[in-house]
Amino acid sequence: MPTHAPAAGGAPAARTLPHLPRAAANGLAFRRIADADMGFLSALYAATRAEEVAPLPWSDAQKAAFLDQQFQAQHAHYMEHYPDADWLIAERGGAPAGRLYLERWPSEIRVIDIALMPDVRGQGLGRAMMEDVISLAGAGGLGVGIHVEKNNPAMRLYERLGFTPREDKGVYWLMRRDAD
Template identity: 40%
Template sequence: MTGSAIGQMPTFPARTWSNRFSISSCSLRAARFEDLPFLRQLYRSFRKEEFANIPWPQESKDAFLDQQFDLQHRYYIAAFPGTDFLIMEKDGAPIGRLYLQMAAIEWHIIDIGFLSQWRNHGLGSAILNSIRNAAITEQITGIVLHVDRTNTRAQKLYQASGFQEVETSVTHIRMQWLLQGNPCEAASEPSHIN
């Protein structure tokens, strides 16, 4: 991906990460335009297994995945303007992303994912627990997310964190966690958890 193509990408909304919750195992900061190369690399890691057996040269796979990332990025910026687009860091180095919409009485996890070497270390559980604890403190009615039907690893993580399956489509499962006794409205846009 050339620098000029990156320059055509929309920037993240001008939001100030408010530190409404913290995670002891990593730090969070607002995503910046300069993070796009890392986010492209992260996106490729999400889909590496899916593309492993496709008989394309690696350069073609990377070009295709870069296009897919660009489309996803444009969609997220347009569809979720009130979202906190966050970079997760460990010892100052980016390790993942968390896109979280906290502007309503029900929070929406749009996307969460780590580089492959940071998966299966308990970070996902720690982040979900922190988000859930912040929701309890702020008396949020619930948290909703959507997970790819083929991502059984993530589904198990969400179930272990108290999320329940409430609806399925051809491609995704809608899951929610509720503050006890409060109804939860459906979120209209799917989350993308990796």
């Protein structure tokens, strides 16, 4: 597979893209993020937090500004703490549809983040991506780890895929699926 231009943040993208055949069979293609994707990624972040901010007594503009600020902080944190990660945009029909951020460690592949836009959720795409990550990890004898908010509806999917809570992190569970 080809390598791509430097990822956002200036880090070179020397590795090939991870092989994600189930996601591809479901119409997803992956590429590394670029600076031009920041608007989409901010909108994706906002879409994942829309229910949280809906009851706040703020104007739509205040909510949008808050969510963009939170996205910028999250993005900076990810880039600082996971400099060697695979920062991937999931595209469907040539348009951005989600993100998949992966870090490879000696004992596991850590799913830093996985998210899809609302219009493509519920179609098995997240499951396909996670099954691909599990296969990728399994090929190297690795487990898979992910932090999951305790009220995240995807928790049921992760449990069906063999993930179990390993550590209580307050609002998150650190979940892990050991290597087969």
